[in-house]
Amino acid sequence: MDSLHHPEAKRALRLKLRRKRFELSKQEQRQAARRLCQQLKHLPEIQRARRISLYLPVNGEIDPTPLLSWFRQRNVDVYLPVLRPLSDNSLWFVAYHANTPMVKNRFGIPEPDTRFAAQRRNRLPAWALDTLIVPLVGFDAQANRMGMGGGFYDRSLAFMRRPGPAPALIGVAHAFQQVESLPVEPWDVPLSAVVSDLGVVRAGKKKS
Ligand SMILES: Nc1ncnc2c1ncn2[C@@H]1O[C@H](COP(=O)(O)OP(=O)(O)OP(=O)(O)O)[C@@H](O)[C@H]1O
Ligand SMILES: [Mg+2]
Structure with a gap:
């Protein structure tokens, strides 16, 4: 285990990246969201999905919600993550519409009630998306x-990690959240791709 994996190093890296995100103006956030959603609309994993989850942004996270109206037009079922009550700190996914009653969870993040x-x-469980x-x-x-x-x-x-259903996992972020290398842990589940306001990186591709 090298120093990158040290809990203190991970904590410091998270803090640095989250600060940067937090400093963006409303206008920068809007522009990044628009650019992100343009990229996402061209992604095969987004285009072919009939059941898809996204999230409501907090703490400067890039905003995927401009896609909502596009999904509606295409009759895509949209889900939001909800903390599973009485369980092991995992998520399930609840249908989300304009009139879905919402409540804040213990982290202050709004989720379907x-x-x-x-x-x-x-x-739905994640595997059904x-x-x-x-x-x-x-x-x-x-x-x-x-x-x-x-x-x-x-x-x-x-x-x-087991055979069976395998939804596409698309990470989204501001381009500046890309770093040279990350401490990957045995339990980290690999993404299919990460889409930012400036482009797409794919799993298994060497940096060009
Ligand atoms: N499949 C799992 N079963 C049990 N514990 C897990 C599992 N995956 C991760 N954990 C625990 O969760 C903790 C945090 O994991 P990690 O640092 O990878 O968080 P993260 O990927 O940044 O968080 P998140 O998935 O919420 O965005 C770890 O200490 C690990 O023990
Ligand atoms: Mg992880």
Whole structure:
């Protein structure tokens, strides 16, 4: 284990990248979101998906929600991650519409309110989705991902290591969140690609 994997080094890297994200103006955020969504609309994994998840941005995360109206036009079913109650800090995915009742979870992130039966009926495990749009704090040229550090996505996607359904995993980020190298841990689930406001990096591709 080299020094990159040291918990203190990971913490420092997360802090540095999150600060940078936080400093963006509203206008910079809007422009980055627009550029991101242009790239996403051309991605095969996005174009072919009938069931897709995205997230509502917090703390300067790049905003994928301009895609919502495009998905509606195409009759794509859109889901949001929700913390599974009474479980192991993993996520399930609940259908999201303009009128879905929302509630803040323990991290202050709005999510569909699963106290309502309608929301509970419309929830899926990650393996039932075609494509997940996944937030991240850092990524590298091989589409490795560093998240917020809770392990929520890694736990929810652990099934990807076994044979069976394998949704496409598309990380999204501001281009400046790309770093030279990341501490990849055994439990980190590889992404298919990372899309930023400036381009796409694919897993398994060497840096050009
Ligand atoms: N499949 C798993 N089963 C149990 N614990 C896990 C699993 N995956 C990750 N974890 C735990 O989660 C913790 C955080 O993982 P990691 O540092 O990779 O977070 P992250 O990928 O940044 O977070 P997130 O997935 O929420 O964005 C680790 O200490 C690890 O022990
Ligand atoms: Mg991880």
